[in-house]
Amino acid sequence: MKIAVLGGDGFCGWPTSLHLSNLGHEIHIIDNLSRRWIDTELGVQSLTPMDSIQERCRIWKETSGEQIHFHLIDLAKEYYRLRDWLSENRPDAVIHFAEQRAAPYSMISDRHKIYTVDNNINATHNLLVAMVETGLDAHLVHLGTMGVYGYSTVGAPIPEGYLDVSIDTPGGSKGMEILYPTRPGSVYHMTKSLDQILFQFYAQNDGVRVTDLHQGIVWGTNTDQTKRHPQLVNRFDYDGDYGTVLNRFLAQAAIDYPLTVHGTGGQTRAFIHIQDTVRCIELALKDAPAKGERVKIFNQMTETHRVRDLAELVAKMTGARIAYLPNPRKEAPENELIVKNDNFLGLGLDPITLQEGLLEEVVEIAKKFAHRVDRKRVPCVSAWTRDLASRVERDPEGKRLKSVS
Amino acid sequence: MKIAVLGGDGFCGWPTSLHLSNLGHEIHIIDNLSRRWIDTELGVQSLTPMDSIQERCRIWKETSGEQIHFHLIDLAKEYYRLRDWLSENRPDAVIHFAEQRAAPYSMISDRHKIYTVDNNINATHNLLVAMVETGLDAHLVHLGTMGVYGYSTVGAPIPEGYLDVSIDTPGGSKGMEILYPTRPGSVYHMTKSLDQILFQFYAQNDGVRVTDLHQGIVWGTNTDQTKRHPQLVNRFDYDGDYGTVLNRFLAQAAIDYPLTVHGTGGQTRAFIHIQDTVRCIELALKDAPAKGERVKIFNQMTETHRVRDLAELVAKMTGARIAYLPNPRKEAPENELIVKNDNFLGLGLDPITLQEGLLEEVVEIAKKFAHRVDRKRVPCVSAWTRDLASRVERDPEGKRLKSVS
Numbered sequence: 159m160k161i162a163v164l165g166g167d168g169f170c171g172w173p174t175s176l177h178l179s180n181l182g183h184e185i186h187i188i189d190n191l192s193r194r195w196i197d198t199e200l201g202v203q204s205l206t207p208m209d210s211i212q213e214r215c216r217i218w219k220e221t222s223g224e225q226i227h228f229h230l231i232d233l234a235k236e237y238y239r240l241r242d243w244l245s246e247n248r249p250d251a252v253i254h255f256a257e258q259r260a261a262p263y264s265m266i267s268d269r270h271k272i273y274t275v276d277n278n279i280n281a282t283h284n285l286l287v288a289m290v291e292t293g294l295d296a297h298l299v300h301l302g303t304m305g306v307y308g309y310s311t312v313g314a315p316i317p318e319g320y321l322d323v324s325i326d327t328p329g330g331s332k333g334m335e336i337l338y339p340t341r342p343g344s345v346y347h348m349t350k351s352l353d354q355i356l357f358q359f360y361a362q363n364d365g366v367r368v369t370d371l372h373q374g375i376v377w378g379t380n381t382d383q384t385k386r387h388p389q390l391v392n393r394f395d396y397d398g399d400y401g402t403v404l405n406r407f408l409a410q411a412a413i414d415y416p417l418t419v420h421g422t423g424g425q426t427r428a429f430i431h432i433q434d435t436v437r438c439i440e441l442a443l444k445d446a447p448a449k450g451e452r453v454k455i456f457n458q459m460t461e462t463h464r465v466r467d468l469a470e471l472v473a474k475m476t477g478a479r480i481a482y483l484p485n486p487r488k489e490a491p492e493n494e495l496i497v498k499n500d501n502f503l504g505l506g507l508d509p510i511t512l513q514e515g516l517l518e519e520v521v522e523i524a525k526k527f528a529h530r531v532d533r534k535r536v537p538c539v540s541a542w543t544r545d546l547a548s549r550v551e552r553d554p555e556g557k558r559l560k561s562v563s
Numbered sequence: 564m565k566i567a568v569l570g571g572d573g574f575c576g577w578p579t580s581l582h583l584s585n586l587g588h589e590i591h592i593i594d595n596l597s598r599r600w601i602d603t604e605l606g607v608q609s610l611t612p613m614d615s616i617q618e619r620c621r622i623w624k625e626t627s628g629e630q631i632h633f634h635l636i637d638l639a640k641e642y643y644r645l646r647d648w649l650s651e652n653r654p655d656a657v658i659h660f661a662e663q664r665a666a667p668y669s670m671i672s673d674r675h676k677i678y679t680v681d682n683n684i685n686a687t688h689n690l691l692v693a694m695v696e697t698g699l700d701a702h703l704v705h706l707g708t709m710g711v712y713g714y715s716t717v718g719a720p721i722p723e724g725y726l727d728v729s730i731d732t733p734g735g736s737k738g739m740e741i742l743y744p745t746r747p748g749s750v751y752h753m754t755k756s757l758d759q760i761l762f763q764f765y766a767q768n769d770g771v772r773v774t775d776l777h778q779g780i781v782w783g784t785n786t787d788q789t790k791r792h793p794q795l796v797n798r799f800d801y802d803g804d805y806g807t808v809l810n811r812f813l814a815q816a817a818i819d820y821p822l823t824v825h826g827t828g829g830q831t832r833a834f835i836h837i838q839d840t841v842r843c844i845e846l847a848l849k850d851a852p853a854k855g856e857r858v859k860i861f862n863q864m865t866e867t868h869r870v871r872d873l874a875e876l877v878a879k880m881t882g883a884r885i886a887y888l889p890n891p892r893k894e895a896p897e898n899e900l901i902v903k904n905d906n907f908l909g910l911g912l913d914p915i916t917l918q919e920g921l922l923e924e925v926v927e928i929a930k931k932f933a934h935r936v937d938r939k940r941v942p943c944v945s946a947w948t949r950d951l952a953s954r955v956e957r958d959p960e961g962k963r964l965k966s967v968s
Contacts, residue, residue: 237673241673268696272642275685275688279684283680284677290673310739312730312739314730314733314737323726323728323744325726327719328718328720339728339742340760342760342764343768345764348760355753355760359747362746363893363947363948488768
């Protein structure tokens with residue numbers, strides 16, 4: 159297949175591009191490289207030393223013999239270039255990772271809120287419009303998030319996308335299938351909730367074939383392909399904005415920094431290893447909806463855990479201390495989360511468990527590159543509201559941490 | 564109260580500004596005048612001769628002694644000017660009409676789809692962010708639309724915003740209150756569906772106090788205040804993009820043009836007179852939610868009718884013919900629509916009925932300004948999909964109409 163990977167330079171996009179290229183697909187990365195610009199803005203860098211996208215593609219060609227093409231296009235700002243590219247290249251599938259993906263980043267300031275909504279909504283909408291306009295019947299696979307459910311997780315197993323509700327009508331009770339109600343907890347998560355409505359509309363109005371993957375929190379760094387050459391390594395974010403919780407714990411452990419748990423750590427989250435992410439994308443590609451079918455929604459996760467349990471697991475494995483800090487997020491202090499992932503299991507996904515992958519990650523990545531950590535970038539200081547901001551101390555390391563173990 | 568009316572130069576915004584100014588409020592219109600630019604783009608004009616906003620404000624001052632202030636700010640593009648304005652002026656209430664409001668316009672082409680989403684979502688989101696950023700605890704009253712429900716009207720009375728659903732959990736059935744599911748039928752309606760999620764998030768995260776008015780189709784032209792001077796007249800759109808169905812029938816009757824019904828005319832729609840619109844805004848302002856309360860949602864409509872029944876009513880009153888044309892919209896050919904509007908009735912709204920208002924409208928507006936109609940602009944030619952576009956004939960008047968009465 160000819161596949162366009164939008165956002166193919168990012169944390170999920172790059173290993174996906176390699177994985178699909180390795181399977182023999184013709185891969186075209188479309189990216190505006192915004193994630194690299196944000197590194198520059200925040201003054202942070204990937205724990206793993208990361209080459210330019212052009213260099214990555216060159217190394218991949220040398221290593222595998224396969225060509226990955228790179229095109230610098232800004233989906234949100236360059237609609238007409240996107241449309242022309244799709245029209246000329248007519249990919250069979252389009253994988254859409256091209257959104258600002260960090261909840262804390264989306265809450266830093268008014269500028270970051272506005273950027274996240276403007277970028278994410280226009281990127282997704284421009285893509286849908288361009289597909290309709292060019293009459294391109296490609297399968298659109300989008301990376302969404304489990305986080306759209308936020309406050310609407312009431313302890314029931316979250317189904318894959320839809321909920322049957324019953325409505326009282328004058329002629330008796332009538333069933334209606336609706337998108338499972340979302341209740342996002344950050345501006346970033348909100349944009350993925352908006353995306354759902356865009357997909358529903360364009361599937362219904364124009365028959366666009368969409369699969370929306372509600373992904374859990376990704377952990378891990380490398381996949382079979384990124385391991386093939388040091389310069390193919392995936393990025394690893396440990397900072398308070400982009401670092402995902404488990405990867406942050408690993409980096410913290412590696413530099414003898416307390417594991418920072420926000421609030422009680424009673425938040426239950428869904429997780430998936432990056433190797434399973436790329437495998438899920440492959441599986442989703444094979445299971446495209448038919449034209450006119452409703453949006454397919456898969457829960458792309460393999461395990462759920464409470465944050466404090468993860469901290470304890472990493473602490474036990476590495477000897478790290480745990481520090482309980484004020485929570486900068488506005489969220490329920492504790493929540494249950496049960497998630498159905500029958501779709502991917504049915505398609506043959508064989509999950510990597512935390513148990514098998516964690517230790518390798520600590521040794522191969524976190525310890526190996528620990529010297530590249532800037533300790534000042536470790537804390538989460540992006541607060542969800544003004545009130546919360548005043549409670550999160552902004553002092554460096556030692557002073558702002560209330561260590562308990 | 565000091566009130567900012569965003570989009571105060573438009574069809575609903577202008578009479579609302581006058582109505583509230585007349586009640587003694589300090590009115591600040593903020594508008595980018597985009598609706599006037601769209602007139603220019605489409606080569607159409609209001610049936611009623613409409614002065615510049617500056618001239619309208621001058622005439623209002625002469626007529627009433629009251630000052631309405633006008634500020635040229637583009638909400639979607641000039642966030643920082645908006646934020647500074649709110650910070651300096653600190654209005655008690657903000658009424659938000661500032662969105663592209665025509666479904667057919669939103670479907671003309673890729674450019675129009677993109678414009679509608681980019682403009683409407685960024686306008687609403689920028690406003691919310693600016694209110695949070697400036698710590699402005701104003702009551703935000705937003706004009707939404709009944710059209711967000713679209714395909715999710717299953718013949719049950721549509722409640723005012725929320726639906727209780729029951730979810731099966733391991734510990735038994737659990738109730739959850741959700742936003743009534745939307746299923747918008749055009750890009751324009753979709754933006755209002757997205758707005759709902761923005762409001763829900765900012766009410767929950769930051770305590771922004773929001774009232775969202777799900778308005779029906781507005782008919783009529785003048786209100787008590789716009790009648791006070793010929794230069795205060797409200798706009799009246801008769802064209803295929805911006806003309807609302809009933810006003811279009813009136814204009815068609817006045818120029819001896821067949822009343823154009825699309826499809827079977829079995830679509831049931833909700834209606835409200837413009838005089839009731841401005842009264843509803845006044846009532847909504849008095850009933851602000853408390854800080855931390857969920858978004859208040861009112862259905863702002865007074866009657867429901869099938870489109871073909873309206874055509875027959877106008878035909879009987881005026882002797883006009885009815886022409887049944889192919890439907891350029893993708894929608895159910897027939898639908899039931901029952902709408903609850905207990906909130907406004909409870910607050911004292913005494914609706915103007917079609918029966919009382921229609922004839923005056925025909926004589927005072929449609930016949931009086933019939934010489935200003937450009938007959939070429941009457942048909943709806945904006946098709947929802949490529950397939951539908953090929954079925955809607957684009958020949959002028961006589962040839963494209965299949966008259967049946």
